[in-house]
Amino acid sequence: MTLAHDDIAALDKHCVWHPFTQMQDWTAADPVIIERAQGVRLVDIRGDEYYDGVSSLWLNIHGHRVPEIDAAIRDQLDRVAHSTLLGLANIPSARLAAKLAELTPAGLNHVFYSDSGSESVEIALKMAYQYWRLLGQERSRFIKMTNAYHGDTIGAVSAGGIDLFHSTYRDLLFPTFEVPYPYPYRFDGSVDDCVAHCLAALDDILTDHADDVAGLIVEPLVQGAAGMIMMPEGFLKALEQRCHDSGVLLITDEVATGFGRTGRMFACDHEDVCPDIMTLAKGLTGGYLPLAATVTSEAIFEAFLGEYNEQKTFFHGHSYTGNQLCCAAALASLELFETSNLLARVNENHAIIRQALAEIAECEHVGEVRNRGFMTGIELVHDRSTREPYAWQEQIGVKVCDRSRELGMIVRPLGHVVIFMPPLASTAAELQEMLSILHRSISEATE
Numbered sequence: 001m002t003l004a005h006d007d008i009a010a011l012d013k014h015c016v017w018h019p020f021t022q023m024q025d026w027t028a029a030d031p032v033i034i035e036r037a038q039g040v041r042l043v044d045i046r047g048d049e050y051y052d053g054v055s056s057l058w059l060n061i062h063g064h065r066v067p068e069i070d071a072a073i074r075d076q077l078d079r080v081a082h083s084t085l086l087g088l089a090n091i092p093s094a095r096l097a098a099k100l101a102e103l104t105p106a107g108l109n110h111v112f113y114s115d116s117g118s119e120s121v122e123i124a125l126k127m128a129y130q131y132w133r134l135l136g137q138e139r140s141r142f143i144k145m146t147n148a149y150h151g152d153t154i155g156a157v158s159a160g161g162i163d164l165f166h167s168t169y170r171d172l173l174f175p176t177f178e179v180p181y182p183y184p185y186r187f188d189g190s191v192d193d194c195v196a197h198c199l200a201a202l203d204d205i206l207t208d209h210a211d212d213v214a215g216l217i218v219e220p221l222v223q224g225a226a227g228m229i230m231m232p233e234g235f236l237k238a239l240e241q242r243c244h245d246s247g248v249l250l251i252t253d254e255v256a257t258g259f260g261r262t263g264r265m266f267a268c269d270h271e272d273v274c275p276d277i278m279t280l281a282k283g284l285t286g287g288y289l290p291l292a293a294t295v296t297s298e299a300i301f302e303a304f305l306g307e308y309n310e311q312k313t314f315f316h317g318h319s320y321t322g323n324q325l326c327c328a329a330a331l332a333s334l335e336l337f338e339t340s341n342l343l344a345r346v347n348e349n350h351a352i353i354r355q356a357l358a359e360i361a362e363c364e365h366v367g368e369v370r371n372r373g374f375m376t377g378i379e380l381v382h383d384r385s386t387r388e389p390y391a392w393q394e395q396i397g398v399k400v401c402d403r404s405r406e407l408g409m410i411v412r413p414l415g416h417v418v419i420f421m422p423p424l425a426s427t428a429a430e431l432q433e434m435l436s437i438l439h440r441s442i443s444e445a446t447e
């Protein structure tokens with residue numbers, strides 16, 4: 001049975017409530033309805049093709065309909081789709097946990113599964129809090145970074161620092177200490193001054209409150225949802241050092257940066273950082289199925305061990321925790337990293353991205369181009385010389401992305417920052433074409 005575009009659009013508009021979407025605008029517009037995909041292209045119900053320029057919201061790694069991942073899911077489907085991890089083990093979740101323990105920094109060996117990045121963060125927060133209680137210490141506060149994004153559940157929003165989300169749900173959130181994340185483009189002073197300013201704020205909090213703080217949570221190297229804001233070199237290491245010195249747990253949220261996005265398997269690898277807890281999601285299954293993991297150190301895992309009646313159990317779990325289909329997809333994706341030598345190709349193709357971005361940086365309304373590996377944010381400004389931003393009501397980011405869609409590529413803005421996050425497996429030719437669409441969209445929409 002084939003359904004026409006208009007039929008599905010009507011069903012969608014009547015019944016689907018879209019995420020982060022003003023539904024009044026949505027219902028007034030004509031949606032793109034994706035029907036299938038191939039490689040790095042999405043195909044809509046009318047047969048029009050679009051490059052997947054944001055990896056289906058930062059998830060996709062090897063492209064769509066990858067034979068190896070498709071086969072792994074089908075093979076698992078022939079055995080069992082799901083059985084619970086409460087009281088039972090299963091084959092793919094055990095194999096995947098071992099693989100994650102091997103890939104993550106050396107101190108991280110224990111994997112707690114969930115279904116989304118937000119949940120992996122909730123788990124990290126509850127684990128850190130309970131860890132200290134089990135050691136006999138009441139530490140109920142977390143340190144978070146300004147403009148941080150850790151997901152949309154209540155705990156994750158509490159640990160986040162994006163004002164709009166925070167003020168909307170203010171009374172539901174728990175209190176935190178906040179430290180500025182270095183954003184040199186918007187700092188009045190040198191990069192060194194910016195870093196010193198952020199670290200001094202952290203030092204002040206640690207001096208006065210370290211004993212109340214369970215952990216510091218941070219997006220390592222790149223703050224994604226804030227608009228691809230990038231840490232100067234050495235900043236992550238400095239955070240690790242301070243957490244270590246003050247006895248505060250370091251929680252790195254690698255939900256966006258993990259699995260090759262920054263050119264290494266994990267952002268922490270760039271500075272040889274080993275957190276106490278690492279959260280993973282988005283790219284874990286290659287962008288196929290919802291799966292997340294919270295990976296922890298030996299010390300944290302061991303603190304939860306005890307006699308049954310001591311009640312040291314970690315009281316957390318979801319219906320689909322450790323789902324076999326998801327774990328099978330993740331195993332196949334991680335195997336593809338090796339067999340296709342993906343990280344080497346990412347670093348080779350990075351030269352193409354860098355060169356095209358250097359040209360885009362010359363556009364009249366491009367304030368700053370920020371790039372790390374296959375993560376790019378292009379900050380548009382009303383006036384380059386004064387860095388004066390566009391008024392948010394102008395929706396300049398949306399205009400660029402609308403133009404890009406007309407030219408055959410799906411991208412999403414974050415305010416006035418245009419995000420470009422192609423699948424890691426994009427070929428040189430595909431990248432070139434995507435970047436040329438990006439360039440054209442920016443120049444034409446800001447004319």
Ligand SMILES: *Cc1c(COP(=O)(O)O)cnc(C)c1O
Pocket residue numbers: 115116117118119121149150151152219224225253254255256257281282
């Ligand atoms: C996307 C994201 C999350 C939330 O993940 P979901 O799967 O959308 O819940 C958390 N942290 C970071 C850094 C993210 O980019």
